Amino acid sequence: MKLQQKKHKYMPIGYKLMLTYMFCIIIPISVIGVVSHSMYNESLREHTSTNVKGTLLQLRDNIDYKMEEITRISTQLYSDYDFYRNLRSYEEGWENYDRMSKKVLPKLDVAIQSTGMKIGMSLFLKNESIPEIYSNLSGLTGYQENSSIYQIYHMKRIANKSWYKEFPTEKYGETMKWWQIERDVDNNRISLLRRFIDTYNPLLPNEIGFLRINVGISEIFDSVNYTKIGKGSIILVKNEFGETLYQSGELPENYANEAELNKDYLTISEAFGNQSWKLIALVPTTILEQDAMKIRLLIILMCLICCVVFSFIGIFISRYFSIRINKFVYVLNAYREGDLHKRMSYRGKDEFSQIATALNDMGENIEALIKEVYLTQLQKKEAELEILQSQINPHFLYNTLSSINRLAKFGQNEKLQQMVLELAKFYRLTLNEGRTMIPVPTEIEQANAYLEIQKIKYGDRMEVLFDIDPDIWPYETIKLILQPFIENVLKHAWCGDHIHLRIVGRKEMDGILFRIIDDGIGMRQERIDQIFDPKGHMNTGYGIRNVDQRIKLQYGSEYGVTIFSRVGIGTSVQILIPARRSKREQHGEGV
Known part of the structure; x- marks a missing residue:
């Protein structure tokens, strides 16, 4: 009875094997499930991000093309020496009329007609011998939505404007800026601003005029459409100050801050232009969650099935090995206590049979071997130290x-x-x-x-x-x-x-x-x-x-x-x- 009670004071090897087996199975399966789900989510996000980024690149190229068209017009006039020469001429009377009608105004006409967009061009000149022209179209005094116009003013009209004073220092051939000035915000337009300088000496720029080309924001960003990304998405165009220039899609109003917005939307951005503008796409995470939920349920189901199947296998394996291991433990405990005369009998022709035979043989000479090896190692270590020392x-x-x-x-x-x-x-x-x-x-x-x-x-x-x-x-x-x-x-x-x-x-x-x-x-x-x-x-x-x-x-x-x-x-x-x-x-x- 006492021996029987002692046996139940510790956990049998079969239970330990079973628990270890379950531990080693459940954790890897759980890890595999979590990692698989995480990898799928990441893959889904990457796939969505790649697709959206490709769409943004197409939109960016389209916007860049239209903005470069406007820039090309300004560069055409900016680098035209003959155009500059006529703007610097102070001749009056018939010569002035002839020069403007044959040299200056035709070039402005060609410039505003060279794109398919409806643009407004304002040229401000220091040369006050050139008369102001308020519209190139007869009978028109302002901008018309269905036409492109140009106007010529004297520089004194903008000399005290804050946007003119804040315009960057001139670098020949480089300085230009897209900016919403005057009534651009009210009219939903934006202007390209550029200074005209005397081309005789680019190193010492002498301002002779200022060019403003304005165009409708919807005309530049007409390709920006949230439907190209997906239902519920939003596409924003922001300038270098973080201000929204254009928006496609409705942004919810119940978000307190950007952190909350980022939780419900996947944000992808692409820079464009020369002024650090950004094209930002907000993709609802609910679209991603719908597909992720299906995969999550499938992974959980597969993990549960694997756990049940492996549990039954574990029970069988633990019972098979525990019976045999207990026999070896009994003999090994005897060896540990110094009783090297214990032997075990084992029937069979598997590896356990070979282990039993080896244990029986080992018991005959293990004590002598331990002593011999121990003494040999001590002597070898001392000999090596003496050799190195010598x-x-x-x-x-x-x-x-x-x-x-x-x-x-x-x-x-x-x-x-x-x-x-x-x-x-x-x-x-x-x-x-x-x-x-x-x-x-x-x-x-x-x-x-x-x-x-x-x-x-x-x-x-x-x-x-x-x-x-x-x-x-x-x-x-x-x-x-x-x-x-x-x-x-x-x-x-x-x-x-x-x-x-x-x-x-x-x-x-x-x-x-x-x-x-x-x-x-x-x-x-x-x-x-x-x-x-x-x-x-x-x-x-x-x-x-x-x-x-x-x-x-x-x-x-x-x-x-x-x-x-x-x-x-x-x-x-x-x-x-x-x-x-x-x-x-x-x-x-x-x-």
Whole structure:
């Protein structure tokens, strides 16, 4: 009875498999359903946007064509030298009449008749010898909807107008502006404004007149029709100030702000003209939602069917595997408790049969194997550390002895004595009673001893700055991780006669970061890559690779050496190790 009660204290493996199976099925199906629905909505929006954008492009091209027709008329007159010459003439009487009737007015007639649109042209001139003409049509004194007219006025009529004063500074051949001025808004028209200048010297423009060509807004935007997009849509034409020039379709009045409008309408815009005008289409989202709802219901139905079918399959699979897995769990629990004599019998010729056989065989020798592998790995790691340690500075002693020999030869006894003392200090710290791990202060002292030896050799040509944070003193490190990089700088990084070297030590979160910074010649990225991945360049950066391997072997792959360098600027080497206190420090804290 007690054993039976214990069995019901935990959830059976069959239920766990079933729940896991259901969890792994329901979530992917739900995700697939949501993603499919989202993708369909996005695809529908993109398809609608593409179609609407294509329609807007056609409308934009049509509007641009009509506006360019008006611009072409103004450019025709603007660039006509003979036309300018006649406008600047101050002859009166018969000459003036002959000039106007034969040279000026015919060109204005040709200009206003050159398009199929009904336009009104007003020419304002500084030359008051030319009489004002209020209409080119006999008996007409104003604009008529069914005809194109031109009028000639003197500049004094517009000299004090605000729109004239605010007109942009002239750039030859470029300055023009579409603007609703005077009674354009009331008449539902818009004007192209352009200054006439003396063409003798375009660099120093001298205004001789002003041209205004107005045209009906409905005539320019007659192609803008919301029915080309769809029922319930709206198309707006807005100027550079955000003001609506033309609208096709009814915009609801119950929207408090633009954010609410964007929720119910898909907004697509297309810029046109030279003044940042916009063609904006508002497509009701209800049109999109109708199609999306059908797809949403279909996706939900398919997901429910899949969940039901996969649930029945899951129940069968969980029962099949739970029975067999429980047998293995029983034997494995016995192995975990140290009872390696348990065996299991299994009938069948499937994979479970092979697992049972393997478990039975494993039980016979698993304990011996664990011990053997464990001891072997420990010995291998220690051997690798010893091999890497023994490879450090194989040529440093030879170079230093050569320097000592040179000092002795030239009788520099004081430097000779100092170098011998520093060399002895360096190797005393390096040997360190055969220990691999040393306190951080000892590593700094060891690097300083090496630098003292090099200072005897290089003198004032080498400047060194230690920037060590005292917070890292209580920690320990693998020995000889700084000296190889200092040696590498002095050996390869010289740029001219001097070199500056900075050694930084900081505690960063749970690690200690050393940096060796120089202002030498730097390295290319290809060179850095060869150091850490030689591939045929085994002699390249051997010392750097040695330090990196020792750190990774001791602490793990997340620690090691990183190099940043710029050619002609210098190199910064970063050495990251974990902040671990020495056993002596830990013992002191415990006491």
